[in-house]
Every structure is written in C-alpha cells, then in structure tokens.
Amino acid sequence: MFAALGDIQFEVVGSPETYESAGAYDFAEQKVIESKPLLQWVGNDLERLKFELMWHASFTNPGAQLARLSATAAEHLALPLVFGNGGFRGFFVIESINVKSQQLSAGGSPIAIRVALALKEWVADSILLSRAKRVTGFSPLGIITAPQQETGAGANALTAGVSVLLSTPSATGASGPNLEAGDLPAAVIVRSAGR
Numbered sequence: 001m002f003a004a005l006g007d008i009q010f011e012v013v014g015s016p017e018t019y020e021s022a023g024a025y026d027f028a029e030q031k032v033i034e035s036k037p038l039l040q041w042v043g044n045d046l047e048r049l050k051f052e053l054m055w056h057a058s059f060t061n062p063g064a065q066l067a068r069l070s071a072t073a074a075e076h077l078a079l080p081l082v083f084g085n086g087g088f089r090g091f092f093v094i095e096s097i098n099v100k101s102q103q104l105s106a107g108g109s110p111i112a113i114r115v116a117l118a119l120k121e122w123v124a125d126s127i128l129l130s131r132a133k134r135v136t137g138f139s140p141l142g143i144i145t146a147p148q149q150e151t152g153a154g155a156n157a158l159t160a161g162v163s164v165l166l167s168t169p170s171a172t173g174a175s176g177p178n179l180e181a182g183d184l185p186a187a188v189i190v191r192s193a194g195r
Contacts, residue, residue: 002053005092005119006079008068010053011055017114020050027062047121049081054102062110066099068111069115078122092119 004009010016026043030038055062072079073094081089095118102112 001084007048008072015049016053018052022048037113047072049119051117057111062113072188091122093122
C-alpha cells in the first residue's frame with residue numbers, strides 16, 4: 001500500500017508516477033506614503049497534494065477503485081491521509097479527480113487507468129478547537145503500574161500503563177474486555193500531573 005485516504009487504500013504499480021506537494025505563504029502589501037510598500041506575513045496557505053496513480057486489473061479492480069474514490073469525493077468530507085510507512089500527513093479533501101484510460105476491454109471495462117488526484121489540506125476551525133480544549137480541559141484518569149520514586153523537586157510522574165477505559169463498545173455491539181468496579185483498587189487510580 002502506498003497510502004490510505006480515509007479507508008481508501010492506494011494500491012499502485014510501483015509508486016505514484018508523479019507526486020507533488022505545494023504550499024504557499026501569504027503576504028499582505030501595506031502601502032506607505034512616499035516609499036515602497038511593506039510586506040506583512042499573513043499566514044500559510046493550505047497545502048495541496050497531487051498524485052498520478054496507475055491502477056491495473058492485474059492487482060486491483062480499476063473500475064471499482066474509481067467508483068469508490070468518486071463516491072468518497074461526493075461526500076465532501078475531510079479524510080486522514082496516511083502513507084504506507086505510517087506517516088500521518090493531516091486531513092485532506094478531494095479537490096479533483098481526472099481519469100485517463102490507458103487500456104479498456106472489448107466491453108469497455110477499464111483494464112488500466114491513470115488517475116490524477118488533487119487533494120487540499122483541511123484545517124479545523126480555530127474557534128471549534130478552542131471550544132473543544134475548554135470542554136476537554138480536565139485531567140484524564142490513569143493507572144499507576146509501579147510505585148514511583150521522586151526525582152527532583154516534587155516530581156509527580158505517571159508511569160506508563162493502561163487506560164482505565166480498556167475498551168469502548170463498538171457500533172456493531174461486540175467489544176473487548178471491560179473493567180469492573182472491583183477490578184482495580186482505588187489507590188492505583190490517579191489524575192495525570194501534566195494536565
């Protein structure tokens with residue numbers, strides 16, 4: 001897998017034939033009397049990514065891949081982009097899909113198609129993020145897995161352990177192990193010092 005956009009995996013011949021990343025930096029021009037204008041940095045523009053992918057019937061169903069990509073684009077949602085090495089690039093929307101058929105069957109089904117996919121970065125609204133930080137601005141619970149030694153002036157570090165919530169029920173109804181009230185002594189449940 002080269003990359004995944006949401007739940008769409010890009011299985012391509014070799015690697016993408018082209019991959020472009022473009023970012024811009026916005027500057028406002030401030031007019032000055034009897035002098036040249038001054039520039040003031042306003043902010044960074046949204047990142048744009050362009051991929052040219054080759055889908056071939058020898059390893060995937062090009063028609064089904066294209067239909068799934070088009071259906072996802074029609075939902076107009078921001079999706080996480082994760083590369084095959086595990087690198088998370090951020091959230092992106094599908095800006096455009098261009099298809100060039102390389103080879104078709106006698107019935108018109110695609111055997112090999114070249115897909116040019118343009119993605120645009122999506123950034124969460126800062127007002128929504130500030131509200132989310134206020135709502136979730138509490139110290140999460142944790143479990144101490146070993147006694148702590150104080151190091152330095154009043155150190156109160158939390159040993160890495162497991163979350164109190166070992167699992168959450170999934171939408172399908174099946175879930176993993178759940179903690180019961182008597183599973184942990186109250187003495188090992190603490191609030192994180194860092195929050």
